[in-house]
Amino acid sequence: MAINRRDFLKFSAGTGLVLATDAKVSAAREKKELSPDAVGILYDATLCIGCMSCMVNCKKANAEPGGALYHKETAGQIPYEYEGEEQKYDAPTSLSDKTLCLIKAYRGKSEKEEGEGEFSFIKQHCLHCVDPACVSACPVQALKKQPGTGIVTYDKNRCFGCRYCQVACPFGIPMYEWEKSSPSVVKCQLCNHRIAQGGYSACCEACPTGASLFGKVTDLQEEAKRRLNLKAGDTYAYPVNHIEHGKTTEQVVPEYVDHVYGLEEAGGTQYMFLAGVDFDKLGFNPKITNQVYPDLTWEYVSHVPQLIGTLLVAGTVTRLVTQRMEKKNKDNESGE
C-alpha cells in the first residue's frame, strides 16, 4: 500500500497528538453558561437622576476591609479625587485606581427633533462578563470568576502586575495603581465582600430611583425585557434597590431604545443596561461585538499541546533523516 504525502503528514501530526495531548486540555473549550445563581445589576439610564449616590456609597463601602479599594496602609481613608484647591467635591472624570463606579452625562442633538437635545446619564463599572476576557487572560488566576454568583474577583496577592487584563478587557475596566511602588489592579467586584455577609451592592442600595437594581441575573433579564414591552406613557411600578425586596416606585414609562446592552455583548454580561439613547453614544466602545473574547486566544492556546508534539517529532525526524543521508554519502565515497 502506497503512503502518499498527505497521509504521512496526518500520521506525523497524529503521532504528535498522541505524544503530547492531554485529552482534557485539547478538548473544545466549554461554553460558559450563566450560573442560575449569578447576581448582577440592571441599570436603567432613563430612571437615573445623576445624584451620584452610587458613586459615593461605592467608595465608602469599598474602602472598608475586604472592599476593592481597601489597602492596609490607607485603612480608614476614603480615596477621593478632589478637584481644585478647596477639596470639597469628589470629582473623578473617569474610572481610576480610586474610582470603581462612575456616573457620566451625555448631551447631544437628536436627529428627529431639531434643537431639542438628547440627554442621558450612564453608569460605568465592571460588567462581570459571563465569560470574562480578563479572567482568561490573567496568567496567575488573580482574576477569578466565582462559581455560583459569577462575580469576577481579584486577588492582589497573586497578581504580579503584567497588566494583560487591561489589554484584554474590551470594556477598558481594570485600572492600575500606577503611582504606587507596590501596585494592584482595581476594579468593581460587585461588592463581593458585602454579598459574602448577606448584603448586596452598595451602589444599588444607595440608588433612590431604582436606576441601579440588584438581583439575580435571570430575574433582571426578564425585568429588562418586560420594560421594553411596556407602552411609552403608561405608568409602571419599577422595583427599587433589590429586585427581591419588593420595594417599587411608580414612574411614567419612557421611550426605550429597543436593546438590552449586556444580553449578548462580549458573550453576555451580568451588568445590563437600558437607555433612551443609542448605546454607541453612551461611551461603549462601538467595536465591541458579541464575540466571546476568550475564544479568540483559546483557538490558539488549545493547539499548543499538538504543536509541541508535532514540532518535537518533526525535529527528531529531520535530524534522523539528515544523519542517515550523511552516512550514506560517506559510505558511497569510501565504497568507490
Place this chain on the structure above:
Amino acid sequence: MESNPNIKTWTPATMVMVVLIIVGISVGLYRMIYGLGATTNLNDAYPWGFWLGLDVLGGVAMAAGGFIIACAVYLFNWKKYRPIVRPAILTAFLGYLMAVLALFLDIGHPFRLWHPSIMWQYQSVMWVVAMHVIFYTTTLALEFSPMLFERLGWEKARRAVGKIMVGAVIFGVMLSTLHQSSLGAVFLISPSKMSPLWWDTKLPFHFLVSAVAMGLAMVSFETALSKKFLHHEVDKEIFTGLARGLLIVLGFYLLLKLYQLFTVASPAMAFDGSVEGNMYLLEMFLGVILPVAILAVKKYRNDLKVIFAVNIIVIIGVILNRMNVCLFSQESYGAWRGLGYSPSWKEFLVSLGVISIGVFLYKMSAKHLPLFSH
C-alpha cells in the same frame, strides 16, 4: 584557550556603553523605589509601552536567529553555517536575558516574576508565554554553556552537554517557534482596540514569520560586524545564503500581509493619513517591500555592502512592527478614551541601558569565549 587579543576591552564605544549601563541601572533602581507611574508614561489605556514593545517583543524577535541557525546546522545538517552557530546562540541567549530584565522592570511586582511557574492558568496566552520564557532561557543557557566550559577547560562538563546538545536544539526549536507565535497570540484578544491593519486571527503566524526574517537579518548583521571589528574571517557564502533565505521569508511575509490587508483590513485604511495608516506604510515599505525589492535583484543579493544595509532596515522594520502592534495600532482607541502615550526619557534611558548590557556582554563574550573557534 586565550582571550582574543584582537579585541580591545576599553574602546570609546565600550566606555559609552558602560555609562549607558550605569545610567540605565540607576533609573531602574529609581523605578523599583518609586514605581511605574513616577518612571514611565504608561496609563490605563496604554498599559504596555516602550519597554514591552522594544525590549521584550523586539528583543525576543531579535533572538530568533539562535533557533534558526541551530536548526539549520544540527537538524538540516547545513554545515556551511556551523561557524556562526555559536554567535547566533549567544545572541539569542543575550536577547532573552535582555527581555527578562525588561520584563522584570515592567511588571508591577518584579519579585513575583516567578508566580506563573506555580500559579497555573493554562487558558492564558500570557501563562504560555511565561512558561516558554522560563524553559527557553534555560535551554539557551544550556546551548551556550559549552563555550564557557571550553574556556574554563571543563572537558567533562563540555562533553556531557555535547551529548544532549541535539536534544536541546530540538527542544529549543520547538520552544522558540511556539514562543515567537505566542507573543503574537497575546494580542488576539483585543480586536476591539487594535486597528485591523495588524489585528488578525493569523497574528501568531505573522509574528513567527517576521521573527524568522529578523533572526536571519540579525545573524548576518552581527556576523558582518564581527568580521569587521573582531577580525573574524567569514565565507562570503554565508552572507549570500542568509540573504537568499531572507528574501524567501520576507517575500512570503509580504504575501501574508497583503492577504491580510485585502481581507481583514482594506487598502484605504493604510492610505487614510491616520497615525495607524502612516505607521503601517512606514513599517511595510521600509521593513518589507524595500528589502524584498533590493534582494530580488541578483547583483545586490551578492553584494556584501548592500546585504549589510538591507539587514539594518529589516531589523528596524520588524522592531517597528512590534511597536506598532503594541502601541500604534491602538492609537484611535486611545484617542477615543482621551489618552495618549509617548515614552518618557526615563523609559528611553532604561531601554538604552538594557540594550547596552546586551551589546557589552556580547563583546566581552567575543573577547573571552571561544565564539568563533569552530
